[in-house]
Amino acid sequence: xxxxxxxxxxxxxxxxxxxxxxxxxxxxxxxxxxxxxxxxxxxxxxxxxxxxxxxxxxxxxxxxxxxxxxxxxxxxxxxxxxxxxxxxxxxxxxxxxxxxxxxxxxxxxxxxxxxxxxxxxxxxxxxxxxxxxxxxxxxxxxxxxxxxxxxxxxxxxxxxxxxxxxxxxxxxxxxxxxxxxxxxxxxxxxxxxxxxxxxxxxxxxxxxxxxxxxxxxxxxxxxxxxxxxxxxxxxxxxxxxxxxxxxxxxxxxxxxxxxxxxxxxxxxxxxxxxxxxxxxxxxxxxxxxxxxxxxxxxxxxxxxxxxxxxxx
Amino acid sequence: xxxxxxxxxxxxxxxxxxxxxxxxxxxxxxxxxxxxxxxxxxxxxxxxxxxxxxxxxxxxxxxxxxxxxxxxxxxxxxxxxxxxxxxxxxxxxxxxxxxxxxxxxxxxxxxxxxxxxxxxxxxxxxxxxxxxxxxxxxxxxxxxxxxxxxxxxxxxxxxxxxxxxxxxxxxxxxxxxxxxxxxxxxxxxxxxxxxxxxxxxxxxxxxxxxxxxxxxxxxxxxxxxxxxxxxxxxxxxxxxxxxxxxxxxxxxxxxxxxxxxxxxxxxxxxxxxxxxxxxxxxxxxxxxxxxxxxxxxxxxxxxxxxxxxxxxxxxxxxxxxxxxxxxxxxxxxxxxxxxxxxxxxxxxxxxxxxxxxxxxxxxxxxxxxxxxxxxxxxxxxxxxxxxxxxxxxxxxxxxxxxxxxxxxxxxxxxxxxxxxxxxxxxxxxxxxxxxxxxxxxxxxxxxxxxxxxxxxxxxxxxxxxxxxxxxxxxxxxxxxxxxxxxxxxxxxxxxxxxxxxxxxxxxxxxxxxxxxxxxxxxxxxxxxxxxxxxxxxxxxxx
Numbered sequence: 001x002x003x004x005x006x007x008x009x010x011x012x013x014x015x016x017x018x019x020x021x022x023x024x025x026x027x028x029x030x031x032x033x034x035x036x037x038x039x040x041x042x043x044x045x046x047x048x049x050x051x052x053x054x055x056x057x058x059x060x061x062x063x064x065x066x067x068x069x070x071x072x073x074x075x076x077x078x079x080x081x082x083x084x085x086x087x088x089x090x091x092x093x094x095x096x097x098x099x100x101x102x103x104x105x106x107x108x109x110x111x112x113x114x115x116x117x118x119x120x121x122x123x124x125x126x127x128x129x130x131x132x133x134x135x136x137x138x139x140x141x142x143x144x145x146x147x148x149x150x151x152x153x154x155x156x157x158x159x160x161x162x163x164x165x166x167x168x169x170x171x172x173x174x175x176x177x178x179x180x181x182x183x184x185x186x187x188x189x190x191x192x193x194x195x196x197x198x199x200x201x202x203x204x205x206x207x208x209x210x211x212x213x214x215x216x217x218x219x220x221x222x223x224x225x226x227x228x229x230x231x232x233x234x235x236x237x238x239x240x241x242x243x244x245x246x247x248x249x250x251x252x253x254x255x256x257x258x259x260x261x262x263x264x265x266x267x268x269x270x271x272x273x274x275x276x277x278x279x280x281x282x283x284x285x286x287x288x289x290x291x292x293x294x295x296x297x298x299x300x301x302x303x304x305x306x307x308x309x310x311x312x
Numbered sequence: 313x314x315x316x317x318x319x320x321x322x323x324x325x326x327x328x329x330x331x332x333x334x335x336x337x338x339x340x341x342x343x344x345x346x347x348x349x350x351x352x353x354x355x356x357x358x359x360x361x362x363x364x365x366x367x368x369x370x371x372x373x374x375x376x377x378x379x380x381x382x383x384x385x386x387x388x389x390x391x392x393x394x395x396x397x398x399x400x401x402x403x404x405x406x407x408x409x410x411x412x413x414x415x416x417x418x419x420x421x422x423x424x425x426x427x428x429x430x431x432x433x434x435x436x437x438x439x440x441x442x443x444x445x446x447x448x449x450x451x452x453x454x455x456x457x458x459x460x461x462x463x464x465x466x467x468x469x470x471x472x473x474x475x476x477x478x479x480x481x482x483x484x485x486x487x488x489x490x491x492x493x494x495x496x497x498x499x500x501x502x503x504x505x506x507x508x509x510x511x512x513x514x515x516x517x518x519x520x521x522x523x524x525x526x527x528x529x530x531x532x533x534x535x536x537x538x539x540x541x542x543x544x545x546x547x548x549x550x551x552x553x554x555x556x557x558x559x560x561x562x563x564x565x566x567x568x569x570x571x572x573x574x575x576x577x578x579x580x581x582x583x584x585x586x587x588x589x590x591x592x593x594x595x596x597x598x599x600x601x602x603x604x605x606x607x608x609x610x611x612x613x614x615x616x617x618x619x620x621x622x623x624x625x626x627x628x629x630x631x632x633x634x635x636x637x638x639x640x641x642x643x644x645x646x647x648x649x650x651x652x653x654x655x656x657x658x659x660x661x662x663x664x665x666x667x668x669x670x671x672x673x674x675x676x677x678x679x680x681x682x683x684x685x686x687x688x689x690x691x692x693x694x695x696x697x698x699x700x701x702x703x704x705x706x707x708x709x710x711x712x713x714x715x716x717x718x719x720x721x722x723x724x725x726x727x728x729x730x731x732x733x734x735x736x737x738x739x740x741x742x743x744x745x746x747x748x749x750x751x752x753x754x755x756x757x758x759x760x761x762x763x764x765x766x767x768x769x770x771x772x773x774x775x776x777x778x779x780x781x782x783x784x785x786x787x788x789x790x791x792x793x794x795x796x797x798x799x800x801x802x803x804x805x806x807x808x809x810x811x812x813x814x815x816x817x818x819x820x821x822x823x824x825x826x827x828x829x830x831x832x833x834x835x836x837x838x839x840x841x842x843x844x845x846x847x848x849x850x851x852x853x854x
Contacts, residue, residue, distance in 0.1 A: 010330075014766070018851040025851045040330040044323065055324035059775055079770055081325070094326070095317055101326050138330040179329050219704045225489060233341070238489040263331065266400065269693055269702065287397065288766050290851060296841070306841050309693050311409065312851035 001165065001299060004028040006292035007212070007262025008136065008283035011039020011109075012080035016116050018290040018312055020123035020131075025312065026294045030163070031129065032156075034262040035136025035172045035212040036283075037116075038109045038143060041081040042101070044091050045072065054083075080285050082108035110142050117150040127152040132161065135172030136212045136262065137181040156210060158193070160200040165299035166257070167207050169197045174213035174263055175244040178230055183212075191246035198254055206302045207256035209276075214261035215248035217241045218271040220280040223264050239266075251276050258295065258304050268309060277304045284311075339599045341492065344499045346578040346604025349679055352612045353502065353672035354438045355574030357648060363570035364629045365551060365636035366807040367563055373616045374558045375567035379575045380609035382568070385790040386750065387605060389757045390579040391598035392773035392784030396760065398593075401690030402582040402683070403753045408694070409848055410756040410763055414830050417696055421826040423749025424687040425718070428680060430742045432722035433729035435480070435680055436473030440464070441645035443670045444472060449532055449644055450653075450662045461643055466730045473726035476677060481719055483678030484685060485710040491678045498675025505668035506611065509652045513618035516655050521622050528654035533642040539627065542641050546630035549637050556616070556625035569801040569808060573743050576750070578605035580679055594772045619648060681718045688714040694847050696833045737809040741819050744802050744810055751795040757788035 004022045009015040023031050045054040045063075052063040054072055057079075063069050073083040084104055086094065094100045124131050133147050134156040147155040154161060156170035173183040173190055185193065194211070201207045214220035221243025224232040232238075242264060251259050251273050259278040268282025268291060281293045289311050296306035317323035350356075364372055399405040403424060408416030440463045448460035462468045483491050513521075522539045529538030546553075578601040619628050631646035640646060649669050653662040689711070692702035704711050728735050761768040761782070768774050773784045802810040809815070837844050 014853055017853045021851050021853070025849075026846070036331075040328055042326040042328075044325070057770070057772065057775060060324075075769075078766070084326075091322065095321070095323055101317070102328075105326070105328055177331050179331050181329070181331055219702075233489075233492075238492050239487075240489065269689075270699060272699075284397075284399070286770070288770065294846070308695060308842050308844075308846060310846055311848050 001030070001163070001297045002026065002028045003030050003032060003295045003297060004292055005032045005034060005210075005260045005279070005295060006281060006283075006290055007034030007260075008036040008265055009033065009285045009290070010036055010080045010138070010283070011041075011077070011082065011112065012285040012288065013074070013077035013112075013116075014288040015080075015285045015290045017119070019292075020120055022290070022292065022312060023124070023129045023131075026310070028294065029130070030132070031124075032132045032168075032210060032260070033134075034170075034210055034260055035134050036138045036262060037113065037133065037136070038139050039080045039082055039112075040138070041079075042084050042105055042108055043076050043081050044084050044086050044094070045069070046091055047085060047087050052085075077112070078288055082112060084108055106140060106142060109140060110146060113143055113146050117146065117153060120150065121152045124152045130154065130163075132156045132168070132170075132210075134170040134210060134212070135183060137172065137174040137177065137183040139172065140182060158197055160197060163208070165206065166297060166302075167201045167203065168210055169201060169207065170210040171197060172212045175216075175246065177242075178226060187244065187246045190244060191249065194246055194250045198250060201254075204254045204256060207254065207258075209247075209251065209254075209256045209259040211244075211247050211250075211259065211261055212263050213244040213247050214264055214267065214280050215251050215259070215271075215273065215278060216243040216245045218243065218248065218273065218278060220261055220267050220269050220271055220278060221264050222267045224266070248273075251278060257302055258297070260293065270307065270309070277307065279307065279309075281309055339596055339603070341496075342581060342597070342600025343604045343607070344495055345492075345581040345679075346601045347607045348495060348499060348604075348672075348676045349577040349580035350575050350605055350608040351672055351676045352574060352608045352615065353506070353649075353669065354435075354442065354676055356608070356612055357615070358438050358441070359570060359573040361632045361635050361646060363567055365633035366570065367566045368552060368629070368633075369554050369560065369563035370567040371554065371556075371558055371560075371564045372567060373556070373613060374561070374564045375571050376575070376609055376612045376616075378564070379568050379571040380605060382790070382794045383575055383578065383605060384602060385787040386576070386754070386794065387578050387598060387601045388776075388784060388787035389754055389791045390582050391594055391601065392771070392776070392787070393753060393757050393760075394582055394597045395594045395773050396767060396771035399690075400686045402686070403749055404687045404690050406756050407752055410760055411752060413694070413696070413844060413848055415752065417691060417830045418823060418826040419749045419752045420687050421691070421829065422822045423746045425684050426721075426822045426825065427742055427745040428684050428718065429721040429725045430729075430738065431680055432477050432480070433469070433473045433726040434742060435677060436476040436726060437469060437729075439476050439673055439677075440469065440472040442647055442649075442673060443666070445644050446647050446650040446666050447663060449642075450650070450659060450666065452532065464643070470727055470730035473730060474723060476680075477719055477722050477726065479674070480677050480680040481715055484681045484715060486678075491682070495675045495678070498671040501668055501671040502675060505649075505665060505671065506615075508665060509649055509669070510614060510618050512652050512655045513622040516622055518622055518624060521624075521651075521655060524654045524657070525651060527657065529642065533644075535642060538641070542634065543627060543630050545639070545641070546633045549633065549639070551630065551633040551637075553626040553629040553633075556620040566801065566805065566807075569798040569805075572747065572798055575605070575608065576743065576747065578602070578608075579750075580683060594776055615648075623648070623651065681715065684718050685711050685714040688717060695837055695842060695844060696830060734814060737812065738815050738818055741810060741815055744799065745819055745822065747795050747798055751792065751799070754788045754791040754795060758785050758792065761785055 004026050045052050054061050076083040131153045133153050157172050161168045173185050176184045221241045222239040223242045225238045225240040255275045259276050261280045265283040271278045279293050281291045294308045298305045316327045318325050393406045404420030444463045445460045456462045525539050529535045634641050653665045689702045691697045700713050776783050802808045834844050
């Protein structure tokens with residue numbers, strides 16, 4: 001069985017499209033996206049009646065045609081941001097009214113995900129190619145129901161999935177981060193959540209852990225060290241492990257065949273932990289490049305026979 | 313969810329609080345790294361000993377300024393690559409992604425891995441001549457046999473090389489965090505030491521220097537009237553100094569390829585950049601390297617001025633010429649800071665000054681292997697090297713195998729360097745091979761807007777314009793000019809000691825080794841059912 005795993009595309013539409021094409025491109029039997037599907041940035045496009053104004057990457061554009069508007073929206077989406085069409089008054093409201101930006105973010109994120117899942121229906125031949133998604137710590141709760149309702153995508157969060165010879169358990173929660181995001185829990189609580197789902201696996205020798213947080217201190221979790229003001233120290237060149245000890249302990253204890261992770265974009269790598277092959281393919285979604293892992297799984301031997309980290 | 317509006321009263325974007333949204337880093341840290349990489353003490357002063365006498369009609373002062381201006385374009389080109397593809401692995405990542413896996417591996421393996429084996433004995437030699445020899449001479453220590461002179465023997469060179477490799481390996485094992493702290497304090501201490509030297513040379517007269525030089529040379533080495541003796545010995549050997557000044561341009565341009573030995577490395581930390589980026593990153597990345605480079609240039613200019621004022625430019629060049637002709641005065645490398653310390657007739661002061669100035673070395677020595685380990689990691693993750701090459705020991709967090717891949721060959725080459733005089737002349741190969749790697753990164757930056765159009769359009773670098781012209785690709789072209797000029801001169805002129813038959817064979821051997829490694833990796837991985845050609849193939853969007 002060949003599996004393509006990618007993660008942390010953070011709203012990048014070009015990466016989503018590539019993800020949907022990855023099965024055909026790598027001849028994979030299944031595609032898995034390991035969380036953090038939603039973006040972090042919303043770009044207002046201000047409607048001035050007949051023309052629109054928008055600032056993209058520091059450069060201001062005045063758009064005179066519908067085509068130009070659509071082009072800039074595509075550009076914004078491909079970079080992992082949400083284009084938000086607003087009137088000048090709405091923009092003022094967003095700036096002033098408490099909670100207005102949050103509400104608009106939620107609308108843009110859910111609408112975008114809806115569109116993505118419609119795309120998936122066509123690309124994945126209505127569910128013929130298995131596609132698994134789970135949440136990540138940066139994903140809002142509203143996405144769970146939307147993915148659950150998709151006919152062609154399986155929502156894996158907190159579940160045990162039977163993959164015809166292998167068992168996949170998924171967990172989008174992570175240990176605490178400096179940003180206090182949605183799915184975070186202290187290590188003991190995270191360990192309990194992991195145990196709750198792992199205990200359902202009938203055969204751990206055939207288990208795949210799909211945990212968003214990478215295991216602590218394995219090189220899959222190296223992020224730039226920050227000072228108290230969230231400023232990287234020493235030019236961003238000083239890295240420190242920020243993964244989860246609960247995830248590490250679960251892997252060490254249960255020794256699944258494979259453990260796939262994300263969360264720490266810059267820590268692309270592979271680590272052998274006893275019997276377990278642990279992988280973080282990393283993410284460079286902002287570049288429009290879909291980093292991923294192509295994994296050959298041997299059903300008979302219950303092992304990963306080949307892997308390749310790719311920049312698709 | 314917490315959000316933040318950017319753009320003042322009329323926001324141009326909204327950010328929600330999410331993992332990885334960090335504030336910009338301090339330019340100071342990358343500036344220190346760049347300044348220590350273009351180390352005007354360990355590499356610069358070391359190189360001037362050779363460059364001045366090799367091209368006596370050229371002007372070091374002008375050549376350093378010209379080199380600084382030219383290398384500034386390399387800084388712009390590399391800043392463009394860093395903000396467009398900000399990945400640990402630097403040149404390896406950029407070249408494999410833009411120019412292709414095979415070419416990228418060969419260039420990165422030779423320029424960031426194999427050639428650094430040769431840098432180990434060079435670093436060792438610098439430690440010997442700027443630390444062990446002057447301190448031993450000042451303290452008149454006679455152990456080991458021969459005292460300070462022992463460090464110039466074959467055994468001495470080899471042992472100091474091994475010491476250097478051990479120190480560099482130790483600093484890498486500390487991790488970037490520990491090393492950065494050491495670097496910061498070494499940089500500050502080194503600057504203080506240099507300020508003391510400048511003060512000594514600024515506030516003492518030429519006559520006072522001559523008198524002190526003669527006094528200390530007699531005291532330490534038993535040489536009478538050493539100042540005049542030095543000048544006579546140089547004149548006898550046929551060396552004539554050009555007075556200190558700015559021109560002529562032609563012979564001065566011949567010095568530019570020699571200056572690259574120390575000034576070509578402001579981008580040395582480029583392999584270490586992770587994924588941190590933002591709208592203003594180009595300015596930050598550029599500023600760190602640019603100001604690091606220009607602090608080096610300014611310190612060098614100050615050094616030349618105070619040397620010319622108090623030591624005497626002709627005398628300084630005469631000292632260098634004697635060393636260049638393998639007859640160094642007092643049998644010791646002419647370390648200007650040793651002689652500056654002689655202005656204070658106090659052994660403790662002289663030793664403390666040398667120790668403080670050695671911080672330029674100890675803050676810099678870790679750069680020897682640090683970047684190489686990142687390149688080895690990146691190649692191992694791409695399955696070109698065995699998986700083991702990227703392993704880090706869980707207990708000590710040491711990248712054991714990648715360090716072995718650096719240390720073991722470095723020790724062997726260190727031995728060859730120590731015991732073969734011919735091999736020592738390959739020193740400038742060390743610059744040449746890295747320059748070739750840089751050349752391909754410069755080509756990559758020029759081709760980037762054409763090969764990776766979307767990536768380029770999305771990059772902050774594409775918005776850096778002067779008179780409407782994108783400055784990063786233009787800087788790439790100017791950098792290609794710089795590197796091609798240097799490569800042609802190195803291979804054409806005998807004075808650089810690069811174009812010898814043996815030297816060329818040595819360099820060719822490294823490229824062949826890299827090609828063989830890559831071909832073997834492709835074959836082995838294909839047999840394992842892994843197609844390395846897939847690594848950088850882009851998935852279609854539609």
